Amino acid sequence: MTLLEFARGPAIHWALIILVAGTIWRLLGVLVLTRGGDLSRPRDAFGNYKGYRTVFSRAWPSSEFNVATRYQTIVAYLFHFATLIVVVGITAHIEFIQSLTGASWPALPNAAGVAIGIVALVSLLALILRRLTNPSIYCSNLGDYITWILVAAPLITGLMAFAHLGPRYETMLAIHILTVALMFIWFPFSKLMHSIWFVFSRAQSGLTYAHKGVQI
């Protein structure tokens, strides 16, 4: 079995199994454990609505913090959107998703994919630089760094595979797939779950604040 056969076969397969089982486990493990209803009335006529609205309104900082968080907000936005676009916009990724689900859509030209991939990687570097230079703001733990490495690795290896840098293409492609497999395995048990949790955590905070009368 070649490295590519291993990566495309059992490695990514088991990573997907762990990703699916782990994510659903984590989700239900919290969601089934309900807190019980808040019996108080919201302090505001539109309290519940305002609470749910935080799912979206928390996507940008409160106006008081606009300046203080500008760097973080802009770079994080760049990173998240660029990453999302390369994940779902590159031909090879769409082919993989299609082989898994049957669904497909038009892809970006490769040049655009590379450009956006570079934006994602550079913004990720900018974010780690800020994290490293401002330890008191982030209070980073080991998981934060592992997550950063496991997110950066697929971006770097994907760009290298496309540009035919480093080892031969099939080896680089295999390494790219293996790094993605590692990220999939890490996903359910790490901060990467925020990509799903953010909806629930924001809604929960919003509702609690609405009931307590906190300005949101």
Place this chain on the structure above:
Amino acid sequence: MTRQSTLGALLRSQGVSRRAFLKFCTTTASVMALPAALIPVMADALEQAQRQSVIWLSFQECTGCTEALTRSHAPTLEGLIFDFISLDYHHTLQAASGRAAEAAREEAMREHAGKYLLLVDGSIPTVKAYSTIAGISNLDMLRNSAVNAAALIAVGTCAAYGGLPMAAPNPTSAVPVSDLITDKPIINVPGCPPLPLAITGVIAHYLTLGTLPALDALGRPLAFFGENIHDRCYRRPFYDRGLFAETFDDVGARKGWCLYKLGCKGPVAYNACAHVKWNQGVSFPIQSGHGCIGCSEPGFWDSAGIYESIADGQFGTGPKLASAAVVGAVAGAGAALLARGKKEKKAAAHAANE
């Protein structure tokens, strides 16, 4: 088969001009990445070359490799060089048969001990009964013929990497040459079939320099297998622009767009098809509208479907992922319910205590 003593004499007798011969030497030297200074050396050496004894063993194969070489548009210089070598044994091409044929092989092995090239085409079944020639199993014939060979050239993917006979479930327990012979230099010239120029190029290199060419990690001459098909493909610009044929009869296919989505293995295949091409440089598979099937790569029959794109996951999808989802759901809900049960029990205990 010709009887001229040197290659130069043979070529002249066939009406090949000096210019055409030098052109061939230049092409071969440049394709094999030899310095330009070696072109006249190659010409001289080839012209003066004595007939090289070659024993060609055909095992579990389809004769496509021999066909590619001998039936390429005639008469080619590749074909003439092939004619020039003293092909002492080739059971498809030789006139003799039966005992006489085997006697020719044994005589060549005796006369040219330590000097003859052993070309093998086809994989070798390790179960001896599955393929025999003149009552001799392929396994024994290979081992026996390799003992005094100068070098082995595994012609075609079956001899180099097992090919079709070794594909799952490998009913004959077939193996490639390199699994059986470990004490001789082996050059793999894979392909289904290999480019005729790759076969004669290796022989020409040996006749000229008396050495074997530089090889890659898979034992293939770098000169012919060092380049990626995708990198040399004339349809590459369409790949970069994101223009793909989605089916074999759509607009993209008619316009000659990239065949990546139709399973082209160009990005993971190493061969010279895209620049040397076939049939005197007329065309190659991608140019005729079909993706590369990666026939020069190990395990190409089993590694992925011909029409599955390289990015596709190679595993069954549905059931295992669905059961993973169920397992996750049960584990998650179970853990939550357990925690809730504990919480309620503790609350009840707390209430009772008060």
